[in-house]
Amino acid sequence: MLASKGRTLAGRKQHYIPQALQRGFGQVVGDATRVFVFKKGQQPYRSSTKGVAAERDFYSEPSEEPSLDDKITSYENLILAPAIAALRESPVGMIDASAAAAVVVHLSIRSAFVRGSLSAAATEVLGNFAFALSSNESARVLLEIDSLESDSMLFQVIWDGILERFGSIPESGRTALGKLAHFRAREKFPQMLPDLAQVVLQQFRLLLDQIPELIVSGHSRALDRDMAPLMRVKRLKTMSWRIVAAEPPNHFVLPDCLAIGSTKADFSSMEPYSLLNDEEFTCVVMPVCASKVLVGCFGTTEIDPSLLNRAFAKCSLDYFISLRDDPSTAEVAQFIGDSVSHFLDDLVKTRTFDAPKKNCQFEVQPPDVKGSAQEPLRTPIRFEPSSRKSGKAQAALRRLMSAPELQTGMLVVETIVVTDNVARSLRVRGQALNEYTSQSVRLGTCHVSRGTDQGISCQLFLTTESVRSVASGHPDMRTAAALIRHQAGRATYYAAVASQIPTEVLSRQRPLLEAAGLHIATSFSSHYFGGRLSGLGTISAEEFAATDIHCCEALLRCIRELGSARLHFIENRDADAALGHAFLNVEQFLCAAATACATVGGSMERWRTSKSIKELEAVSLGDWFELFALDLGRLFEKRASLSTDKELVLLGSHVERVLWSFGVVVSSPTPEQIWMDVLEDSQLESTLVMLRS
Structure with missing residues (x-):
C-alpha cells in the first residue's frame, strides 16, 4: 500500500481476483497464503496469493486523484471482504440473497476473465472475417453481396451513394439506377474481391492491434460506472440462495471466471456466468472457499457437488486455483477452456461466413441404360398412340x-x-399452346398439373424417338437418355420447392413484377435442375462443342426477339404487346442459359472461350452469365434445406437484368402494375457501357 496526501492508495500490483477470496483456497505458510495454480496445458505450481491473479496497473496507473483501483480497494475493504467472510462462515443452508447477488456480480465482472474472453471473441470473429474474404463464395456471404434485403451491407452502400449523387432525379430513376448498380456489383465482385480484401484486411489488422486497448478501456469505464451493475444484481436477488458443502475428502477449486451458470434447471451445460445474458440463466454457482459453494437458482433443484470441479475447469479461460494438487484435480485440469472454446464457436456461427456446403444427398451419375439393380420405377407409363x-x-x-x-x-x-x-x-389434355410453346416442348416437357396451393403433381412427356434410342442401344442413346432424365430432373425441382418452402410463403400476395419474375424463375430453375440431373457427367470436347452450337443458336434467336420488343414499343406504343413479347422471350432466353449453365455441372471454365459467351458479351451479358450460374448453383445446392423464397426471388430479378441489355426497363409503380419503359438509342448505348464497365 502507498500513502499520498494523507490517504491510502493501492499498489501497482493489482488483484483482479482479490486475495480475500483466494485465501479460502490456500494454506497459510508463514505470513503468506499459498495456493496451487493449474494453468491450461502446464504443470501446476504453488504460489503465494500475492502473485496470483494480479497484474501491474490492471485497473489504473497511480494518480494524484482517486483512481479506479483506489475505488475497488475501498469497495473490497468496506463491503466485499466482510461479505466474503460472512458467506464462508455461514452454515450449510439458505442465506440472504442480497449479499450473495452483490458478491457474485462484482467478482465476475471485475476479473481478467472478462477481458480475456472478450479479446478472444473479437480475435476469433475478426479472424473468421479475414478467412471468409479468402474465397469468392464465403466473401459474398459475409458482405451480403447477393442479398436483396434493404438492410444488407451492399444495398445500403449503393443507396446511400445514389441519394448523395442523384438525389434530385425522380424516385423511379433512382430505383432503376440502384438495381443496375447492385447487379453490376454482384457481377464484378470476383474481380473486385482481391483489392477489396486487401483494404479490408489492412483495416482488420489495425483493429486487431487496437482490440486489447479498447477492451481494457471499456472494461475500466464499466467498472468505474458501477462496481455491481444494478440490473444484474436485481436478477440474482430474485433467486433462492444457499450454501452447499463438499463431501470430505473432496474440495472445490476457484475458476478464473469465478462464477458459473446454467440455462437449464438441472445445472447441466454450465457456462461462465459473465458470458450469459440476464434472461438466459436459471442457476448460478460460485465457490467461496475450498469446502463451500454459493448456489442460486429458481426453485429447489438439487446439485451434485462432486461434479462441480469439472464444470469449474471447463468454464475457466486460462487457469483455476486449488487448495490441493491431487490426481482428481489434475484430471479435471485437462478440461480448462472447453466452455469458452464452445462459446467462441457458437459466436462465430451466429454469422455464416462459409460458402454454402455441397449437398451430397444426390450424387449424379451417368445414366445406366443397359441394366440396373435399383428398385424399379412404378409410375404408370402410357404410349400415344398405344400401338x-x-x-x-x-x-x-x-x-x-x-x-x-x-x-x-x-x-x-x-x-x-x-x-x-x-x-x-x-x-388433348386441354393445354392451349401457341407456336412458340409448341416448339419449346418438341423434345419433351415436365408439365405441372396442380399448383403449390394443392401440392405439386407432374406429368412427364417424352418423345417416342428418345425412348426407342435408349431401348435399342442406338449410338445416340446417351443424348437420348439425358433428354429423358432432364424432364425427371425438372420434376425434382418442383418436388424440392414444394416440399421445402411452405405453401403460404409461395402463395403469398406479392407485387406483380416480383410474381412474374418468380414464375419465370420457376421455369428456368427447373431446366437447370434437369440439366444437372441429366446424368451426362463429364462431357467430351466434341459434345461440348455441339452443345455450344445449339446453345448459341437458341440464345441468338432470343436476342433478336428481345431487341424487337423494344423496337415494337417505339414504333407502336403498345405496351401490353411489347411487354408480353419481352417476357415470353426473356423466359426462353433464361431457360436456354440455365440449361447451358447446367451442362458442365455449374463450372464456367469451358464457357469462357465459347461461341455462346461471345454473343452474350456483345449485349453486355458476359459477366452476367457467370453470376447467373452462381445463383442457380446456390439454389441447387440448397435444394434439401430451402425454407424461404429468397433464392427464387433473387433468381427472378435476373429477368430485369437481361431486359436492361435490350433497352427495356420494367418497374412496379404500384404492387398491381408492371410498367414498361424503353430506352432511346443513345440511352441504350450508355446503359450498355455501364453494364460493360
Missing part, C-alpha cells in the same frame, strides 16, 4: 428413371407419357 407400346421400351425407361438422384422428383410424377407428338398430347 407404340413396347415391353422393352418400358423396361429401359423404368431402369433409367430408377436412379436414386431422381427419386425425389419421381415421387410427384403421376404419369409418364411417351408420345410421337408432345404438343398434340398436351392439347
Whole structure:
C-alpha cells in the first residue's frame, strides 16, 4: 500500500481476483497464503496469493486523484471482504440473497476473465472475417453481396451513394439506377474481391492491434460506472440462495471466471456466468472457499457437488486455483477452456461466413441404360398412340428413371407419357399452346398439373424417338437418355420447392413484377435442375462443342426477339404487346442459359472461350452469365434445406437484368402494375457501357 496526501492508495500490483477470496483456497505458510495454480496445458505450481491473479496497473496507473483501483480497494475493504467472510462462515443452508447477488456480480465482472474472453471473441470473429474474404463464395456471404434485403451491407452502400449523387432525379430513376448498380456489383465482385480484401484486411489488422486497448478501456469505464451493475444484481436477488458443502475428502477449486451458470434447471451445460445474458440463466454457482459453494437458482433443484470441479475447469479461460494438487484435480485440469472454446464457436456461427456446403444427398451419375439393380420405377407409363407400346421400351425407361438422384422428383410424377407428338398430347389434355410453346416442348416437357396451393403433381412427356434410342442401344442413346432424365430432373425441382418452402410463403400476395419474375424463375430453375440431373457427367470436347452450337443458336434467336420488343414499343406504343413479347422471350432466353449453365455441372471454365459467351458479351451479358450460374448453383445446392423464397426471388430479378441489355426497363409503380419503359438509342448505348464497365 502507498500513502499520498494523507490517504491510502493501492499498489501497482493489482488483484483482479482479490486475495480475500483466494485465501479460502490456500494454506497459510508463514505470513503468506499459498495456493496451487493449474494453468491450461502446464504443470501446476504453488504460489503465494500475492502473485496470483494480479497484474501491474490492471485497473489504473497511480494518480494524484482517486483512481479506479483506489475505488475497488475501498469497495473490497468496506463491503466485499466482510461479505466474503460472512458467506464462508455461514452454515450449510439458505442465506440472504442480497449479499450473495452483490458478491457474485462484482467478482465476475471485475476479473481478467472478462477481458480475456472478450479479446478472444473479437480475435476469433475478426479472424473468421479475414478467412471468409479468402474465397469468392464465403466473401459474398459475409458482405451480403447477393442479398436483396434493404438492410444488407451492399444495398445500403449503393443507396446511400445514389441519394448523395442523384438525389434530385425522380424516385423511379433512382430505383432503376440502384438495381443496375447492385447487379453490376454482384457481377464484378470476383474481380473486385482481391483489392477489396486487401483494404479490408489492412483495416482488420489495425483493429486487431487496437482490440486489447479498447477492451481494457471499456472494461475500466464499466467498472468505474458501477462496481455491481444494478440490473444484474436485481436478477440474482430474485433467486433462492444457499450454501452447499463438499463431501470430505473432496474440495472445490476457484475458476478464473469465478462464477458459473446454467440455462437449464438441472445445472447441466454450465457456462461462465459473465458470458450469459440476464434472461438466459436459471442457476448460478460460485465457490467461496475450498469446502463451500454459493448456489442460486429458481426453485429447489438439487446439485451434485462432486461434479462441480469439472464444470469449474471447463468454464475457466486460462487457469483455476486449488487448495490441493491431487490426481482428481489434475484430471479435471485437462478440461480448462472447453466452455469458452464452445462459446467462441457458437459466436462465430451466429454469422455464416462459409460458402454454402455441397449437398451430397444426390450424387449424379451417368445414366445406366443397359441394366440396373435399383428398385424399379412404378409410375404408370402410357404410349400415344398405344400401338407404340413396347415391353422393352418400358423396361429401359423404368431402369433409367430408377436412379436414386431422381427419386425425389419421381415421387410427384403421376404419369409418364411417351408420345410421337408432345404438343398434340398436351392439347388433348386441354393445354392451349401457341407456336412458340409448341416448339419449346418438341423434345419433351415436365408439365405441372396442380399448383403449390394443392401440392405439386407432374406429368412427364417424352418423345417416342428418345425412348426407342435408349431401348435399342442406338449410338445416340446417351443424348437420348439425358433428354429423358432432364424432364425427371425438372420434376425434382418442383418436388424440392414444394416440399421445402411452405405453401403460404409461395402463395403469398406479392407485387406483380416480383410474381412474374418468380414464375419465370420457376421455369428456368427447373431446366437447370434437369440439366444437372441429366446424368451426362463429364462431357467430351466434341459434345461440348455441339452443345455450344445449339446453345448459341437458341440464345441468338432470343436476342433478336428481345431487341424487337423494344423496337415494337417505339414504333407502336403498345405496351401490353411489347411487354408480353419481352417476357415470353426473356423466359426462353433464361431457360436456354440455365440449361447451358447446367451442362458442365455449374463450372464456367469451358464457357469462357465459347461461341455462346461471345454473343452474350456483345449485349453486355458476359459477366452476367457467370453470376447467373452462381445463383442457380446456390439454389441447387440448397435444394434439401430451402425454407424461404429468397433464392427464387433473387433468381427472378435476373429477368430485369437481361431486359436492361435490350433497352427495356420494367418497374412496379404500384404492387398491381408492371410498367414498361424503353430506352432511346443513345440511352441504350450508355446503359450498355455501364453494364460493360
